[in-house]
Amino acid sequence: MICQECGQRQATVHLTKIINNHKTELHLCEECARQREDFIQIPSFSVNDLLAGFMDLGHSQPAVEKPVSSQCAACGMNYNQFKKIGRLGCQQCYQYFGNELHPVLRRIQGNTQHAGKVPKRSGSGLLIKKQINQWKAELKRAVELEAFERAAELRDKIKELEQSQLKEGDRK
Amino acid sequence: MSWINESGPARDVVLTSRIRIARNIAAVPFPSIMQPHHAAEVAEKVKKSLYNKKAEAGSTFAFMYIRDVPAVERQILVEKHLASQDLMESYETSALLLDSKEKIAVMINEEDHIRMQCILPGFQLNQAWEKLNRVDDMIEADLEYAFHEQLGYLTCCPTNVGTGMRSSVMMHLPALTVNKQMNAILHTISKIGLTARGIYGEGSEAAGSIYQISNQITLGPSEEELINNLTITCRQIIEKERIARKALHKTTGIQFDDAVWRAYGVLRNARTLDIKEFMAYISQLRLGVSMGLIPGFSLEDVDSLMTAGQPAGVMKKTGQIIQGRDIDEARATVIRDAVDELLESRKNRKEG
Numbered sequence: 001m002i003c004q005e006c007g008q009r010q011a012t013v014h015l016t017k018i019i020n021n022h023k024t025e026l027h028l029c030e031e032c033a034r035q036r037e038d039f040i041q042i043p044s045f046s047v048n049d050l051l052a053g054f055m056d057l058g059h060s061q062p063a064v065e066k067p068v069s070s071q072c073a074a075c076g077m078n079y080n081q082f083k084k085i086g087r088l089g090c091q092q093c094y095q096y097f098g099n100e101l102h103p104v105l106r107r108i109q110g111n112t113q114h115a116g117k118v119p120k121r122s123g124s125g126l127l128i129k130k131q132i133n134q135w136k137a138e139l140k141r142a143v144e145l146e147a148f149e150r151a152a153e154l155r156d157k158i159k160e161l162e163q164s165q166l167k168e169g170d171r172k
Numbered sequence: 173m174s175w176i177n178e179s180g181p182a183r184d185v186v187l188t189s190r191i192r193i194a195r196n197i198a199a200v201p202f203p204s205i206m207q208p209h210h211a212a213e214v215a216e217k218v219k220k221s222l223y224n225k226k227a228e229a230g231s232t233f234a235f236m237y238i239r240d241v242p243a244v245e246r247q248i249l250v251e252k253h254l255a256s257q258d259l260m261e262s263y264e265t266s267a268l269l270l271d272s273k274e275k276i277a278v279m280i281n282e283e284d285h286i287r288m289q290c291i292l293p294g295f296q297l298n299q300a301w302e303k304l305n306r307v308d309d310m311i312e313a314d315l316e317y318a319f320h321e322q323l324g325y326l327t328c329c330p331t332n333v334g335t336g337m338r339s340s341v342m343m344h345l346p347a348l349t350v351n352k353q354m355n356a357i358l359h360t361i362s363k364i365g366l367t368a369r370g371i372y373g374e375g376s377e378a379a380g381s382i383y384q385i386s387n388q389i390t391l392g393p394s395e396e397e398l399i400n401n402l403t404i405t406c407r408q409i410i411e412k413e414r415i416a417r418k419a420l421h422k423t424t425g426i427q428f429d430d431a432v433w434r435a436y437g438v439l440r441n442a443r444t445l446d447i448k449e450f451m452a453y454i455s456q457l458r459l460g461v462s463m464g465l466i467p468g469f470s471l472e473d474v475d476s477l478m479t480a481g482q483p484a485g486v487m488k489k490t491g492q493i494i495q496g497r498d499i500d501e502a503r504a505t506v507i508r509d510a511v512d513e514l515l516e517s518r519k520n521r522k523e524g
């Protein structure tokens with residue numbers, strides 16, 4: 001990769017700047033990099049380092065010594081350990097580190113709501129909810145387009161599925 | 173048989189399409205901290221769910237503990253992109269399920285309990301997702317995954333949470349590279365949630381002008397949306413590369429043909445070839461073959477040469493671990509023999 005500033009020397013320094021959750025990257029040679037102190041330096045390209053960088057930047061206040069870092073009661077990992085290795089210990093870590101992880105996820109992923117595949121086993125209730133929401137959105141569109149026959153059809157389908165879910169709940 | 177020997181859509185530019193998903197089994201600690209008995213439990217459970225089962229028409233899953241796989245074979249699995257270096261480094265606890273057509277691979281106890289992938293020749297992301305989704309359903313029928321209503325599939329590293337999916341396309345972009353358009357392209361795609369890297373070679377340098385483009389975000393969009401986003405972008409890059417190839421051929425004329433034939437000459441005759449030089453000539457040859465300049469040579473032929481010339485490919489032929497100048501000499505021999513073999517089979521085809 002060639003330096004983006006002078007366009008001549010090999011870019012060996014990779015810089016990242018974050019303003020209002022917006023990330024800018026810059027690839028420079030060492031000489032040009034020295035002149036750009038407004039960028040925060042991330043020494044290498046590894047995901048772990050990048051992640052650690054994101055997490056440190058997550059605290060917008062100047063780093064005040066945090067008394068105790070959160071700990072996962074299930075596996076015993078604490079948040080500082082996670083920051084160091086970039087790997088969580090178990091699925092419960094997501095819950096115990098929720099406060100710290102949420103802004104990090106928002107920053108890396110841009111989203112915090114999954115909208116993809118749902119496993120049938122752990123998510124059958126969720127699948128039904130997803131289907132109902134989809135039909136409701138369709139219903140709204142049908143009403144807007146004055147397609148009332150289709151709207152009535154959708155309304156019946158939603159009612160049916162909602163009732164079947166209630167019955168399912170009674171059985172439990 | 174594997175992706176290397178098969179043709180596929182847009183093979184002139186796209187070598188492979190790959191979908192990979194990460195999954196973890198509910199209530200078992202992640203590989204980052206798990207004990208050997210957890211690892212054994214995970215391996216046995218996943219094995220039970222897939223071993224000897226049908227992966228797709230005419231192919232079944234084989235199972236292996238990495239500790240039982242010889243060193244050279246391990247390296248070949250990595251170079252064929254069927255397993256990762258990380259899986260090899262965790263050999264004490266890791267395992268692999270591989271379908272007999274070498275399209276679907278399920279890594280066990282890598283960064284996550286399960287990392288499965290489907291790799292297909294050419295440009296066919298949707299087909300790869302279809303096949304892999306079916307395998308995911310097979311495992312899910314037996315095992316409960318770590319899943320969260322809001323966050324989706326829970327992964328060891330939060331950069332993969334949500335769909336747990338990376339879709340990627342490996343592309344050969346020699347004309348765009350020569351035209352110095354790659355930096356602009358890489359910059360643009362980084363703005364739409366995609367990322368690119370050179371596949372061979374070190375650092376940001378792409379040896380042989382081969383790049384891998386993948387989705388960076390895993391949480392929020394659905395699998396289909398992520399794949400669609402990548403598909404649309406790659407389609408544009410394919411078109412750009414094709415136009416650039418034609419323009420390059422037109423403007424450089426005989427010099428273009430000369431470079432291709434010289435590359436062919438070197439690969440057929442060299443006595444020593446270092447990896448960087450080898451990749452440069454292979455790239456040149458592939459470009460020429462994609463434009464029909466070398467009669468009788470197919471893109472699959474070139475890609476099989478490319479695999480044969482990688483370190484593990486060379487060591488498989490020589491049967492031992494070699495390095496430095498010795499491997500450069502061995503590489504030249506392996507490639508010369510492979511080209512001769514291709515020419516021989518071509519002659520037989522004509523006569524027969």
Ligand SMILES: [Zn+2]
Nearest residue numbers: 003006029032
């Ligand atoms: Zn510079």
Ligand SMILES: [Zn+2]
Nearest residue numbers: 072075090093
């Ligand atoms: Zn935990």
